[in-house]
Amino acid sequence: MSAAPIASTNQAAPSGAPKRKKILLTIGAVFAAAAVGSGLYWALVSRYIEDTDNAYVQGNVVQITPQIAATVAKIYADDTSMVKAGQPLVALDTADTDVALAQAEAQLAQTVREVRTLYAAQAQASANLAVREAELARAKDDLGRRKALAGSGAVSSEEIRHAESAVAAAQAALAAAKEQLASGRALTEGTSVANHPNVQRAAARVQEALLAKSRSTLYAPVGGEVAKRSVQVGQRVTPGAPLMAIVPLDQLWVDANFKESQLREMRIGQPVTLTADIYGGKVKYAGKVEGLGAGTGSAFALLPAQNATGNWIKVVQRVPVRIALDPKQLAEHPLRVGLSMHVEVDLHERQGAPVGESAGRAHALTATTPGNPVDAAAKARIDTIIATNLK
16 A cells, blocks of 8 residues: 555656756856856956046136226126127226226327427427528638738737637537437437327327227127126126136036056047936947046145155045047037046057057137227227327
8 A cells, every 4th residue: 555655756756856957057057158258248348448437527617807997887698698709798887998098099199299399399400400500600701701800900809709709609509409409310210200109109008998998898708608607787896806607518528537557558549438427328428538637636635645644555546537528419418517427438449649648639728709809999099199180
């Protein structure tokens, strides 16, 4: 009665062992394939990728500062406003500059008239020299006639002495006239009234006054978004005081702070893939390595680390690597200064210079203003004043 179950158990054991063995082999094969795949991925991809989350968007923050002292009359832009290069931002009161311009123009007119008198005095000095020469010639003739009559007793010796004194006086007057003419020539020779140094100096003051008046309106030197506006209407501002800032959002870049050990194989021009936390992984930016910072963050800190004092613990330092962004992608998916980024640098390309040997491409910003009419307007105004006072 009990033999049958024992026989069935002995028969089931051999059939279960192959099944377990098959399962174990399958699991082992899966792990082996995963290990091989991981190894291949590391050998072909992963070891050529250096990534960091310590990366942030950077950009130029262009400060708007006045060049003259004045009172704010109007404000044309506020925080978050998008402005174009050459667009007016702040208008200052022009009362002081108008007064200064009027004084400069009056001084120029007076200077022109004063210089005209120099040229008139020069002509008068020339005529005076001719008179003195004629007087000397007459005095010499009188002296000669008296000396000729001295032997006959018709002329006394006293008259001869008077004639000699008259010649000496005429010679002195002639010398004075020559010096006066030379003095006038030193002030007028080689120039005209319009080109006289005194007139040019007064004209420069007119130009300076016009320039100060033109600076009563502050224009946007670059296009971008307005930030950090602190100026208010009615506020008295001084030269150099920051009124607001403009951030050109089409000229942003990323500073990725890599560890020292990650810079070994990094080269200028290597492609970079970036993602921003604001958009997530759906938007990927394509960039390029541009250069390496001149030092670590601690080296430029307000209180640099003093590693030569006290107990020392080695801390791996990070160096900012500049990543250039594609302007088209920035236009499609705008970024803001300070946003967090995830950066992955592809190290396959090794033809470029090491990041430590090149400063990358220079990022030049050029201020744009709506044509500078000051020079042309000043020249026309100065010419008019000079011509009016030459009549």
